[in-house]
Amino acid sequence: MHLAQFNVAHMRAPVDDPLLTEFVAALEPVNTLADAAPGFVWRAIANPDDPEETITHEFGDHLLINYSIWESRETLWNFVYRSAHLAILQRRREWFHRVAEPYTVMWWVREGEIPSFKEAWHRLTLLREQGPSPDAFTFKEFYEPNGDRG
Amino acid sequence: MDDLAAVAALNDPVRRELYRFVTSKGRPVGRNEAAEAVGVARPLAAFHLDKLVEAGLLEADFARLTDKKGPGSGRPAKVYRRAPGEHVVSVPPRDYRTLALVLAEVVDLLGGDEVAEKAAHRIGARLGAESAATSLPGLLAERGYEPYDDDGVLRLRNCPFHVLAEEQPLLVCSMNLSLCRGLLEGRGEPGAPRLDPLPGECCVVFPQEISKTNQS
Numbered sequence: 051m052h053l054a055q056f057n058v059a060h061m062r063a064p065v066d067d068p069l070l071t072e073f074v075a076a077l078e079p080v081n082t083l084a085d086a087a088p089g090f091v092w093r094a095i096a097n098p099d100d101p102e103e104t105i106t107h108e109f110g111d112h113l114l115i116n117y118s119i120w121e122s123r124e125t126l127w128n129f130v131y132r133s134a135h136l137a138i139l140q141r142r143r144e145w146f147h148r149v150a151e152p153y154t155v156m157w158w159v160r161e162g163e164i165p166s167f168k169e170a171w172h173r174l175t176l177l178r179e180q181g182p183s184p185d186a187f188t189f190k191e192f193y194e195p196n197g198d199r200g
Numbered sequence: 201m202d203d204l205a206a207v208a209a210l211n212d213p214v215r216r217e218l219y220r221f222v223t224s225k226g227r228p229v230g231r232n233e234a235a236e237a238v239g240v241a242r243p244l245a246a247f248h249l250d251k252l253v254e255a256g257l258l259e260a261d262f263a264r265l266t267d268k269k270g271p272g273s274g275r276p277a278k279v280y281r282r283a284p285g286e287h288v289v290s291v292p293p294r295d296y297r298t299l300a301l302v303l304a305e306v307v308d309l310l311g312g313d314e315v316a317e318k319a320a321h322r323i324g325a326r327l328g329a330e331s332a333a334t335s336l337p338g339l340l341a342e343r344g345y346e347p348y349d350d351d352g353v354l355r356l357r358n359c360p361f362h363v364l365a366e367e368q369p370l371l372v373c374s375m376n377l378s379l380c381r382g383l384l385e386g387r388g389e390p391g392a393p394r395l396d397p398l399p400g401e402c403c404v405v406f407p408q409e410i411s412k413t414n415q416s
Contacts, residue, residue: 128399130369131370131373131403133397134396136373136395136397137394137395139370140370140373140395143314148311
């Protein structure tokens with residue numbers, strides 16, 4: 051099984067606003083880092099020819115979405131918190147609003163399976179409405195593929 | 201094995217030296233290398249290393265220590281590295297960890313990370329100011345960071361806040377960075393520690409020139 055993760059971030063301004071310039075500039079190096087990270091399987095790419103283009107979607111305005119698939123909890127964790135990605139994450143308040151509800155969700159997928167954006171959004175909604183479960187969980191409240199609490 | 205027994209396994213000075221040597225390497229270490237470093241015979245080192253495995257402080261594995269392959273390369277050697285898990289003994293019993301976890305969650309829920317970072321910076325500065333008699337690597341070692349030189353920077357092999365950093369990585373790593381910046385500032389030294397995490401290590405690195413001045 052592979053681990054899918056989907057997260058949304060509420061931008062403080064439109065993506066082409068100067069407020070987000072440094073964030074947008076960091077997209078290419080951080081994505082390159084992800085692509086080369088151990089355990090990386092797949093990520094949603096808006097435009098293969100423009101690494102700074104963000105994904106367009108119907109889920110809301112100023113909402114940046116990020117969707118990727120990894121081999122394991124550990125490999126995703128090491129990319130998110132144990133790589134140069136952490137320094138970007140640390141600056142999140144400069145670019146994104148604080149949100150009270152969960153903004154990141156994980157679930158297990160069969161190897162080779164890439165669920166749709168709609169499915170990903172559904173998982174996030176599930177987490178928001180019903181709390182963590184084997185179908186929609188977080189690093190903090192993690193579930194193994196067999197449904198056991200991690 | 202309970203925590204007290206695990207810690208008590210370090211009572212023997214040779215064993216303690218072997219434990220220090222293995223954990224300072226950050227990679228699996230063979231019996232010969234460990235015996236030579238500590239200055240004891242190989243069988244004695246092997247005995248103590250295996251006791252440390254029994255105590256749950258080290259983990260053993262088998263690996264080829266040379267690049268040779270095929271006939272003549274010998275069988276894989278037994279190698280040791282630090283076991284995951286941690287052992288805390290307090291006499292009388294104290295439990296700061298649970299409270300720290302609660303407080304970290306409160307800070308997170310209140311969105312108080314900036315305030316927490318400022319507090320960490322202040323406390324770092326105070327600890328730094330009180331540490332004038334110790335070198336920076338000495339101070340970091342005392343505080344459990346296990347510093348080591350890595351090609352231009354001073355890296356920290358151990359995260360002293362490991363359990364908290366697993367629970368609240370963003371908050372705890374940011375607080376740790378602030379604490380480290382405060383330490384340096386409190387010592388009146390220039391330079392800025394920055395975040396550069398590696399899997400299994402602390403998230404902060406110190407610029408090298410600072411470590412050099414302090415090691416002299």
